[in-house]
Amino acid sequence: MKKMVPVEKNQNYDVDITDLTYQGLGVAKIDDFPIFIENALPTENVTMKVIKVKKNFAFGRVVKINQKSKDRVELVDKAYTQTGIAPLQHLKYDAQLKFKQHQIQVDFDKMKLDVTVNPTIGMDDPTHYRNKAQIPVRSINGQLQTGFYRKHSHDLVPIEDFYIQDPKIDEAVVVVRDILRKFRVQPYDEQTNKGVVRNIMVRRGHYSHEMMIVLITRTEKLPSSSEIVAEIEQSLPEVKSIVQNVNPEKTNALMGKKNKVLAGKSTIEDTLLGLKFDISASSFYQVNPVQTEKLYDLATKKADLSADDVVIDAYCGIGTISLSMARVAKQVYGVEIVPEAVEDAKKNAKLNNLTNVHFVTGKAETQMAKWQEDGLKPDVISVDPPRKGLDASLIDSVVKMQPKRVVYVSCNPATLARDVKLFTEQGYQVNQPIQPVDQFPQTVHVESITVLERGH
Numbered sequence: 001m002k003k004m005v006p007v008e009k010n011q012n013y014d015v016d017i018t019d020l021t022y023q024g025l026g027v028a029k030i031d032d033f034p035i036f037i038e039n040a041l042p043t044e045n046v047t048m049k050v051i052k053v054k055k056n057f058a059f060g061r062v063v064k065i066n067q068k069s070k071d072r073v074e075l076v077d078k079a080y081t082q083t084g085i086a087p088l089q090h091l092k093y094d095a096q097l098k099f100k101q102h103q104i105q106v107d108f109d110k111m112k113l114d115v116t117v118n119p120t121i122g123m124d125d126p127t128h129y130r131n132k133a134q135i136p137v138r139s140i141n142g143q144l145q146t147g148f149y150r151k152h153s154h155d156l157v158p159i160e161d162f163y164i165q166d167p168k169i170d171e172a173v174v175v176v177r178d179i180l181r182k183f184r185v186q187p188y189d190e191q192t193n194k195g196v197v198r199n200i201m202v203r204r205g206h207y208s209h210e211m212m213i214v215l216i217t218r219t220e221k222l223p224s225s226s227e228i229v230a231e232i233e234q235s236l237p238e239v240k241s242i243v244q245n246v247n248p249e250k251t252n253a254l255m256g257k258k259n260k261v262l263a264g265k266s267t268i269e270d271t272l273l274g275l276k277f278d279i280s281a282s283s284f285y286q287v288n289p290v291q292t293e294k295l296y297d298l299a300t301k302k303a304d305l306s307a308d309d310v311v312i313d314a315y316c317g318i319g320t321i322s323l324s325m326a327r328v329a330k331q332v333y334g335v336e337i338v339p340e341a342v343e344d345a346k347k348n349a350k351l352n353n354l355t356n357v358h359f360v361t362g363k364a365e366t367q368m369a370k371w372q373e374d375g376l377k378p379d380v381i382s383v384d385p386p387r388k389g390l391d392a393s394l395i396d397s398v399v400k401m402q403p404k405r406v407v408y409v410s411c412n413p414a415t416l417a418r419d420v421k422l423f424t425e426q427g428y429q430v431n432q433p434i435q436p437v438d439q440f441p442q443t444v445h446v447e448s449i450t451v452l453e454r455g456h
């Protein structure tokens with residue numbers, strides 16, 4: 001018999017919120033039918049309006065909060081929720097940290113894996129932490145605007161204070177926006193795939209204060225390029241690198257393949273754990289420098305390295321974890337898919353006088369198989385993959401190499417739990433608590449370190 005949907009679109013209902021999804025939505029149930037509600041917290045009772053009904057669930061919007069959670073804090077700005085910049089801004093920071101710890105536990109429970117998850121290591125000031133901004137540039141009522149997209153859309157909401165970014169970066173975005181306005185540069189139009197500037201990317205070294213501005217354009221030609229560059233340099237003395245990245249495609253991917261240095265260096269420098277790093281426009285670099293130092297310090301400690309150890313660092317980026325470990329180990333091998341990042345990694349080894357590292361450009365899964373076939377016997381393997389986690393073939397190669405320990409740095413607990421399950425089926429165990437480190441306060445993202453040890 002067809003199940004009745006117990007709610008109707010545009011109708012109001014009073015509901016108790018019983019859970020919070022991994023996306024930070026409150027969950028209510030009417031006759032077992034789940035409704036997901038933005039800006040609603042467990043233990044609350046809210047009046048909500050149903051805004052979308054699907055076959056097995058619905059979405060609602062809070063009309064009124066009838067009973068507040070003790071973990072609720074006032075919204076700083078509703079635009080941060082609308083755009084998804086800070087979807088947990090209404091949750092006390094302590095409760096955010098517990099939510100992330102719980103999220104990992106839930107994903108491991110789903111895989112029937114018995115693990116302990118430590119409390120999340122948080123920040124003293126969980127705002128203004130990001131060292132990088134990627135800001136869309138669009139036209140609103142004929143004027144060039146910067147801001148962020150409303151969730152699930154490409155409608156730009158103008159924003160100047162991004163709340164979770166380094167305020168110096170917010171200032172720089174406004175300065176660059178005004179310079180682009182002055183020279184009447186055409187913002188990108190997604191509908192027609194016309195216009196020039198798609199995005200402004202800004203990176204700022206937390207310690208060095210060196211700033212990089214990347215103008216991501218659809219076209220090779222950037223009209224008034226030299227005047228724009230001169231004004232940026234004059235207005236923002238911290239800028240040490242101005243790059244144009246060309247992305248002609250009609251795509252959601254932010255950056256194109258081609259980078260042109262318009263002024264200064266092709267990289268900026270920053271420091272992590274006393275090591276110097278050169279960072280190119282296209283290279284990955286963790287966005288929360290304060291927490292990254294805690295994360296890498298812990299990852300290195302958990303690797304429990306001795307001076308005789310050989311290490312593989314897979315998904316090594318510009319060599320941040322590799323170099324941290326090379327200070328202790330005998331030899332480190334790194335593999336990374338982005339060629340610019342590998343160039344940076346090689347330069348960074350030299351910059352820090354570390355000669356016991358070797359970096360390879362390629363897919364981690366292919367290179368790991370090759371190292372295994374070549375008879376490399378690492379003592380420890382570190383992996384720090386993107387959100388999709390590890391390829392099953394990479395796990396097979398790792399297991400065949402029999403390292404005594406695998407240190408898994410993850411930004412997605414669901415793929416982490418899936419991968420850990422595969423490791424445990426092949427003789428590896430999680431003996432120590434998983435350690436979450438909050439890299440992304442005010443958001444639902446969860447970063448953690450797991451150590452897998454070879455059983456006897």
Ligand SMILES: C[S@@+](CC[C@H](N)C(=O)[O-])C[C@H]1O[C@@H](n2cnc3c(N)ncnc32)[C@H](O)[C@@H]1O
Pocket residue numbers: 284285286314315316317318319320321335336337338341362363364365384385386411
């Ligand atoms: C989460 S980042 C970690 C980078 C580095 N460990 C760090 O913390 O700075 C993941 C890295 O994996 C790289 N990557 C993505 N897919 C890859 C693959 N199949 N093989 C190797 N590297 C890959 C990305 O370019 C990115 O640099």
